[in-house]
Amino acid sequence: MPDRAAALQAEYADLPDGDETERVATVAGRVMLRRDQGKSVFATLRDSSGPIQLWAKADVLDDFAGFADLSLGDWIVATGTVIRTRRGELTVRATSWQLLAEARRSFGDKWKGVTDPDLRYRQRYVDLWANEGSREVFLARSRALSLTRRFLEDRGFIEVETPVFHAIPGGAMARPFVTHHNALDLELYLRIALELHLKRLVVGGFERVFEIGRVFRNEGISTRHNPEFTMLELYQAYGDYGDMMAITEELVAHLATEICGTTEITYGGRTLDLAPPWARRTLTELVEEVAGVHVDVRMPIDDLRRIAKEVGVEPEAAWGPGKLVLEIYEKTTEPQLWGPVFVIDYPKEVSPLARDHREVPDTVERFEALVAGRELANAFSELVDPDEQRRRFEDQARQKAAGDDEAMVVDDDYVRALEYGLPPSGGLGIGIDRLVMLLTDTHNIRDVVLFPTLRPEQD
DSSP states (O other), rough: BOHHHHHHHHHHHTTTTTOOEEEEEEEEEEEEEEEEOOOOEEEEEEEEEEEEEEEEEEETTTTTHHHOOOOOOEEEEEEEEEEEETSSSSEEEEOOOOOOOOOOSOOOOOTBBBOOOOHHHHHHHHHHHOOOHHHHHHHHHHHHHHHHHHHTTTOOOOOOOOOOOEESOOOSSOOOOEETTTTTTTEEESSSSHHHHHHHHHHHHHHHHHEEEEEOOOOOOOSOSSSEEOOOOOOOTOHHHHHHHHHHHHHHHHHHHHSSSSSEEEETTTTEEOSSSOEEEHHHHHHHHHHOOOTTSSSSSSHHHHHHHHTTTTOTTTTTTHHHHHHHHHHHHHOOOSEEEEEEEEEGGGGGBBOSSSSSEEEEEEEEEEEEEEEEEEEEEEOOOHHHHHHHHHHHHHHHHHOTSSOOOOOOHHHHHHTTTOSSSSEEEEEHHHHHHHHHHHOOGGTTTSOOOOOOOOO
């Protein structure tokens, strides 16, 4: 195996300018820069760990002319002595080299990289080499996933895998992708959430489970939405949404410390302090504070419809009080919440899988974590009563029949699982893509997804 550029840089960090070693190293990677000085050619070679300089001399190197004629992006392997030039650059003075793969297409401007966003997203293999910032974002993403797994495993959670194909779409209120299994002659759905299968595992005795998995929603594309995205979902027996708040703020603060070096980060030019504890505010309190209007699920529905219209929401006939309150909140308040803040106690009508609030009627023990004006996490105390869950599913099914294509359907097998007994539990979902956006000060989800969904390329 070739020597790694970063390992050589670390090993000889104290080598004085102008000094040579007896160390013979072999390095491999892409030629990213080249400077021809007649009888000498200097090239910057980059592997996945970083750059190192090559120095080819006409009186030393076989096929010097071929080295001098290399194109930017060519893959080569070179062997030589490790030195530091008088200008302070750690260098492999090549005595032999070999072309491994030819780059027949340009890697863009050698100083600016690839600046066309469409090209960057379609040809990520070019973007990663040409733009150092892109590599750093995806390295941070990889590290965030690794740290998240370790964080949860240290707290007794086990990682599991659940089906991508579902016979019934469930676990969230979203429009699914539909496919067909030929051998079974069966219509299937790509999963819109991980939730219902994970809670089946809690019924089965796995008291702390998590999954980091791809989910799919047949919805629009924006700077914050991609049809396929990555979710972390976890479920904990003997917990509730208060426990989920603690896990959320501790995990995010831990990732910020490890990846950014501090819990005080900058996002979009504004500061955010992610250190626990985060504020906890009810949804209706925030609407009154931010929008200056009082809303409550127990208000007359005509009053809620009037308020909705006044703030720019056009109510649909099928919306009940809970849906109206949520729409008013999302229109007037959610984008204004810099946070971090736990928005707690959501209307029951829009939370069909959450437990009834122990104190506030028509409300459930649910929160969304809002950071920088967007939802980062959604969680609740789980509904464990099978009879109530069936009633909620049936209400959702009526809404779907009335034209709400994001409403749920009745999942008889999940209700059956609850009939075997689900202990009091807390559940949490965190959008990994949005979390990485937050930690890397990135503002378009396509910049944190290696291969985002795009329109077909035009000829």
